[in-house]
Amino acid sequence: MSPKQQRGEATADLLLGAVLRVYAESGEQGLTVSAITKASGVSLGSLYHHFGSIDGLVIAAERRWMGRLFDELLAALQAAPTSRDGIEAVVRAYFAFIREHPDAARLVHSPYGDRQPIRSGEEQRDAQRARVSALARWIQPRVESGELASLPQALIESLVLGPVVAVARRWLSGIHDVDLDEVTGILAERIWLSISAEPR
Numbered sequence: 001m002s003p004k005q006q007r008g009e010a011t012a013d014l015l016l017g018a019v020l021r022v023y024a025e026s027g028e029q030g031l032t033v034s035a036i037t038k039a040s041g042v043s044l045g046s047l048y049h050h051f052g053s054i055d056g057l058v059i060a061a062e063r064r065w066m067g068r069l070f071d072e073l074l075a076a077l078q079a080a081p082t083s084r085d086g087i088e089a090v091v092r093a094y095f096a097f098i099r100e101h102p103d104a105a106r107l108v109h110s111p112y113g114d115r116q117p118i119r120s121g122e123e124q125r126d127a128q129r130a131r132v133s134a135l136a137r138w139i140q141p142r143v144e145s146g147e148l149a150s151l152p153q154a155l156i157e158s159l160v161l162g163p164v165v166a167v168a169r170r171w172l173s174g175i176h177d178v179d180l181d182e183v184t185g186i187l188a189e190r191i192w193l194s195i196s197a198e199p200r
Contacts, residue, residue: 012050012060014040019061024103028110031058058107065104069097074134083142084196087160088188094164095180098172106172109165149197159194163187 001009018040022030033054037044051057076093080086098105139156142148148156167187171180 008050011042011046014042015047015050015057016061016064018042019058020065020103020107023058023107023110062107062110065101065108068101069094069105069108072097074138077135077138083147084188084192086138087192087195088185090160091164091184091188091191094161094168095171095184098168099180102172105168109169109172146197148195151195156195160191163191 015036018036019031022035022039026035031054033044033047036042036054036057037047040047047054047057051060072093073090076089077086080089135157136153139148139153143150143153143156151159164187167178167180167183171178
C-alpha cells in the first residue's frame with residue numbers, strides 16, 4: 001500500500017470512528033457534517049471525497065460493524081461441534097457483541113440502519129453476499145441431511161436471527177428486564193425446536 005493509500009485509509013478510519021462517537025453522544029439527529037468533521041478533525045472535502053455524503057459515511061460505518069458482527073456469528077457457528085451447539089453459539093456470540101460494542105450495536109440496530117436496506121438493498125446484498133453464502137453453506141447440507149427442517153433458507157435464517165435480534169434491540173434500548181446470560185440457553189432451545197427436523 002502506498003503512503004497516499006495509507007493516509008486515505010487513516011482518514012477514512014477517523015471519519016468512521018467519529019460517526020460512532022457522535023451517534024453515541026447525540027443519536028441520529030446529531031449525525032451532521034459539522035459534528036462529524038469536528039469530532040474527526042477531518043475536512044469537509046475529505047469526507048465527501050471518501051464517502052460522497054454524510055449518508056454514505058454513516059452507511060459505511062453501519063456496514064463495517066454489521067460485517068464484524070456477522071463474521072463473529074459465523075466463526076461461532078462454524079466452531080461448534082454440533083448443529084444444536086451452533087445455534088447456542090450464535091445466540092451467545094450475538095449477545096457478547098452487543099455487550100462488548102453497545103454503541104456500534106445501537107447504530108447497527110438503529111432506525112437509520114434499518115432504512116438502509118430499503119434505500120440501497122442491492123448494494124447491501126452485494127456487500128454481505130460472501131457472509132450470507134457462508135451461512136447458506138452451513139444451513140443447506142443440514143437441510144439436505146434431514147437434520148434441519150425442509151424450509152426455505154431465508155426462513156431458517158429468520159427463525160435463527162429474528163428472536164435474537166428482538167432481544168438484542170430490547171436490551172440496547174435500555175430495557176434490561178431479561179438477563180442475557182440466563183436467556184441464552186432458553187432462546188437457543190426454542191430456536192432449535194423451530195428449525196430442527198427432529199420429531200417433537
